[in-house]
Structure formats: structure tokens, C-alpha cells
Amino acid sequence: MPLIHVAQLCKTYQVPEREAGLGAALRSLVRRKTRAVKAVDAISFDIDAGEVVGFLGPNGAGKTTTLKMLSGLLHPTGGAASVLGFQPQRREAAFLRQITLVMGNRNQLQWDIPALDSFELNRTIYALPAAEFRRTRDEYIALMEVGDLVRKPVRNLSLGERMKMELIGALLHRPQVLFLDEPTLGLDVTMQRRLRAFVAEYNRRTGATVLLTSHYMADVEALCKRVLVIHHGRLLYDGGLSGLAERFAAYKTIGVTLDADTAGAVAWDAYGEVVERDGAHVRLRVPKAETARMTAQLLADQPVIDLTVEDPPIEDVIERVFAAGTAEASHA
Amino acid sequence: MRNLLAFYWQTMKTAVIIEFQYATAQYFYMIGMVAEPVIYLVVWTTIAASQGGVVGGYTAGQFAAYYIVWTLVRNMNIVFTPYGWEWRIREGQLSGMLLRPLHPLHMDVAWFAGWKVVVIVLWLPIAAVLALAFRPELNPTPLEMVVFFFSLWGAYLIRTMLLWLLGLITFWTTRVSALYELYFALELLLSGRLVPMGLMPAWVQTASSLLPFKWAFQFPIEALVADLTPAQLLGGLGLQALWILAGLAGVQIVWRAAVRQYSAVGG
């Protein structure tokens, strides 16, 4: 049995439909018109213990809804989910003790006191043995390099420092499953890297399972071997990060270097679309299916000094996936 | 059980530290609150004077005692406001509460109980000034003082449950302010906050003793101020306990339904 098992999971919201005008407002008090919105539409996947999985999708794709269902905050309208053998929506204490949900800009720490005191509060909420708690806490403080900051009132910390504390507080009970929703939102690059390293280290030391959403591909590239791509509530892709490019990128980039004299005279447009041109070095965008043929042709036609074939950057691929998804959905 | 006690202790400690940081702001608030009982007190003292010194069995000094103890009970009555639930839901605080392996009621009870410690300390000078200005007649017996102490916390718990129940309505609709105001108006009239129930018509007194409001307000005051018999004192504590249990049962049921509602529609 996988650690997280999701089968045909659905979530439909009833959204009230508002009409303009006082009369309509009064009528809506008596009988409310609603419309069903499918936030999550029959998605299925399994995650094994110790995996770190990235959850990708544009705003409103259903990522947060899925995370909330898996952590027991939302009741699925269809399908089933099991986490650690529990049904999340039953919110049993034994389940809640083993998971954590971190939402980027939601603050669970007490604003007016040092984080250290908030941690103490968490200790009693999760009924952690004192010695074990201290060991864990000090370990995290060292890992995050927050030293004396834990003694400053949280309101005096920077956004990044607060997020570090938030994460420490959320992991004090050493959860086996981490749901991280945009944990690095709004942070600068250094801080993002530090949080990322912490999550990776936590996963390595404890073997915990991590499901993470992020707007920053760097987070996903650094942490996740596997990604789930979701759009309009549907699962579009489940697999390795590199496979994503293979499957969705329609183009590859060929980089060619000729000697300086010949380069000027070549009619590049015959081979592909010129993306970049720098003296004797040219980068061409070529449809994926044509890559092999064009490479051969280039080598046959021109005195090539150097030639490389690359996948486009992952951000571009993702953008394409969503663009395609939107087109698909608008036809449906 | 030991874990729960540790939680209460830690939460109360935290609340005391935080609320003391806002002591000045709280003082403004508490002084503003004193105006209300002073108005009632002045009105009823005037009436008592015009009726030969006594009205409804209360002398001027007894009114003074009633409305001064009133200020402490009123402060003990302040719990998480039903208007706050909308904020809790909107800001995602509720999600945080639901993810913890502990009933959120514990968190509120513990937090506000800690705050009460601060409130009582801040209240003492106010009470002293009021006592100097209005000369209360107060001769409690030791038993009355003991019952008073426990009934204060009983009142606190009853009102916590009542306002929780009221606040949970927010899970179904956010247009609640008129309803809340109606509740507060009924509570004002039936709890002994406006006047001691003895000044009310008989049928209102009967209604009041069958409802929880009086046990969260007038009973603690009377325990100290009036001459209740030991049977009345202990019986009152018993009734408080009953209302706490009833409130707990109500909160359990409604809370479960509220969470089901919340997890159906999301925050």
C-alpha cells in the first residue's frame, strides 16, 4: 500500500450566482442560485514513503484544494484518498500528529512573543516529551541558522525569517508527511535556497514524504524527482521532471558554431527559426520531430565546428503545458 | 490528562505575557466599560432615594456593591467574540486550528482564562476607585467568597459556550450581525446586567431563572452581594455546572456540523 493513495478524487464547490440589483439580492435571500464548479476533477496518483513530489499548476488549478483534502480540511465530493492509512477527512488525532500543512503566507506563530515561546506552545499541543522536543528544536535552529532570532518577537522578524520559524514550528512534531503550499512565496533567492535545503535535509534525515507546490521552478527542480501537473482540476502529467520536457516540449534548440567566414553567408531560415545569433554561433528552434533530420542536414551542408541539441528551459515547457491545457479545456 | 494540563498552563502563561504587552490599550477599554454600570448605579440610587431609600429590596449601598462586582463579572464574561469567526475563517486561522490534534475549544478556554488573570489584576485599582466614589455595602461570609470565586469561572465557561454556539452560525451565513445584536439585547435584559432581576416583573424573573444568561452574570454577583442561603449558593453552583455541561454538549454537536459544513465548502 503506498503512503498516499488518491483514486478518482473530486471536489465540487457550489458557488452562489449573484445578479445585480436590490430585487435580486432580496430574492437570493430566499432561494439562492448556485452553480457547480469542479475544482478537482477525478485525479488519481500514489506516492510512496520518502518521495518528494512537486505539484505544479497555475493559480486556481486545484493544487491547494487537493492539499487541503489530503490534510483533512476539505471533504472530497467524490473518490477516495488515504494518507498513512487514514481517511484524512476524519481528522483523527493520530493522523494529525503525523502530518503538517504549511501555507506560505498563513501565520500560525504568535505575533507578539518570541518564536521560542510559540514552539513551547506547540510542544504542549502535540504533547511532545520535553527532552526529545528540545533536541528536535535545537537541531532545526542549527540547520536553519536562526540562532538568536528565536528570542526576538515574531513581529520584529523579516518575512523570510518568519517563514523559517513557521517551518520549524510546523515540523517540531516530526511529521511523516509534509504538505507544503507555496512555502517560498515572496522570499528572496537566498532565503528560498535555505528553505529548500532544509526541506531536503529533513527528507533525508527522517525519510518523510513531501508534497510541495511552488511558483518557483527552482524549488521543484532542486527538490523533486517527480512532478504532478494539474490544470483545471485534471491531472495532465505524472512522472519525472525530464520526461515532462520530452512529452510536452514541441521544440528543441540546436546550437551551431561555424567558422566566422561561412556563418554570415548561410541562409539559416532553411533549417529553423533563429532564436539567437552571436557572430559564428547561432541557436535555432526546430520542431521536435524534425530535430534528427535537421541535425543531419546541418552536418552535411555546413562546416560545423560544434553542435548541441537542448530541451527548452523547464519554465517554457510548463507554460506550454498550461497553454495547451487551456486550449483543450476551452474546446470541451 | 497531564498533557492537557501542561497545555492549559503553557497557553495561559503565553496569554498573560502577550496581553500584558497591551495593558494600556486594555485600560482604555476597561475604563470605557465602567461607564455602563455607573449609569445604572446612578439611576437606581436616585430612584432608591426618592422611594425612601429602598427599591426592590436594594439600598443605595447594595446597588453600589451590585454594580461594582458587576464590573468584574462583566470582564470575566468577555470571551472570544462571535464576530471573530468570520476573521478566523477568512484569514486561514481556522485551518491552523483544525490541523492540530486538539479541540479548538481548549485553545480558546485556555487563552482567555490566561487573559482573565491580567484582567483581574488591572481591575483591582478600578474597583478601589469605584468603591471610594460609591461606598458599597459588602459583608460576605467566607462561604460566599469561596462560592463567588468558583462561580466567576463558572460564568466564564457558560458564556464561552454560549458565544461559541452563536459564533458557529458564521459557518452557514456571514450575515449575522442583527441576530447577534438581538442575542446581546436579550442577554442584557435577562442576565442581570441591566438591573438585578429582582427589579423585573415576576414572569421575567421566572424566564430568567430557566435560561442560562443569569447563571453567567447575576449569580456570581449575588453570591457575594446578596444574602443567599448555603443551599442557594451551592444549588447555584450546581446549576452552573449543568449549564456548562449542556453548553459542552451543544458545542460538540454544532461544532461537528460546522466542521462538516466548512470542509464541504472550504475556507
Place this chain on the structure above:
Amino acid sequence: MLHIARLTWNFFRIGILNELQYRANFFIQLLQSLIALAVGLVGLSLVFSHTTALGGWSRPELLAVMGVHLMMGGLIRMTIQPNMQRLMGDVREGTLDYALTKPADSQALVSVRQIQLWQGVDVLMGLGVLAVATLQLQAVLSIRVALAFVAALLCGGLMVYAFWLILTTGAFWVIRMEHIVELFDGVYAAGRYPVSLYPDWLRTGLTFLVPVAFAVTVPAEAITGRLTSTTLLQAFGLALALLAVARWFWFFGLRHYAGASA
């Protein structure tokens, strides 16, 4: 002066248009005002179930006091309080500069920017209560009484405005002033009864520290035939004095504010 009047009218118009978008709030306000009125009436009948006069005031006379109290309370919450609360917010957030850079009298500008239209429900309800009270009093409403009442009301309102402006200007020095709203609400409640009821020290406070006496009791005295011309003159003089002090203090505060933020 004309400029200020036009400014006020424009803000008033925009404020009303804004508020009209939230018409549901009208019904909520109406319900809440009705509940508050009911509680007030119950309180009054409780008092008069035990006595026939309270400190020399009969039941219809106290009803008149209640009417004025409701009306003035509605006026304060409709016009004065929202502006002063916005001003406090602006000082705290540092957004006051926008208002100060406009080519208009700064005091006038910060005093007319906001309006809470639906609080007007209380004003109308207060007028209604007052009408019922005068009917019960069977008083002859001469032009002189009506004029005196309006003059007293105006003086009282201006004094409350000046009082609020002075307090709010304090926000230039003490940033956290939000709680004075609660403090004021608490003290204003004392106006539900004539201030002559209160012990000396309290009456003095309610007259000169917080102008509740002039805002509520004095206009009610006009209706109940208690108002002497001396009191009215006093009210007029005090209103002028308070306004002058408020204006001086406002500019004093502004200078401090400019110095601190530069």
C-alpha cells in the same frame, strides 16, 4: 468659505453614492437600531415601574432625552467618527500626506472625507422618538423653542466635533489611539439620562471634559422648557472656544507631524 462648502458637498455626494452600493447594510442597520430602541424603551419602563419621576424628570421628558441621545449618537457616527477614524488610520499608515498636499484647508478636508450614511437611521429614529415625546408632553412648540433647540443641538454637535478633533490630533504623538473610540462610546452612553442625575465630579466631567451635557442634555432642556438663555449663551461661547482650541491644536499637531516625518 464657499470653497469649503463646495468641497463638503462633493465629498458628501460621493460618500452617499458609495454607501448606496451597500443597500443591504440599510436593513441590517435598521434592525440593529430597532433592537437598541427596544432595549432603551424597556429600560425606561423599568425605571418608571418603580418611580414616577427620575431626578425631577417625568417619563415623557426622559423619552425626549432618549430621542436627542439617539439622534446625536447617529449624527456622530454618521459624520464625525468615520472621519476621525480615517484620520487616525492615515496618521498610522503615513498616508496623511496625500490629504495634506491638496490645495484646500487641511482641517476642513480631513473633517468631511467620510460619511456612514446608514447611521442616519438612528438620526431618523431619534427624531421619531422626540416627536412622540413632545406629543406626550403636550408642549407648545413655539418658534422660539424650536430655534433654541436647533441652536443647542448645533452647539453640542460642534463641541463633540472639536473634542474629537483634539483627541485625534493627539494621534500625531501617540500612534495607538483606536481605543478612544470605545472610551468615547462608553462615556457617551451616560447621555441617555440628564447629567443632573450624576454626582458632582461626574457631572463636571460630562460637561467640560467630554461635552455630553451640551450634546444631549442641553438640547433636551430646550424641548422640556428647562433651558435658560444663560445656558444657551454658555453653550455658544464654549462651542466657539473649543472650536478655536481644536483649530489651533490641529495646526500645532501638523507642524509637529511635518517636523517628525521630514
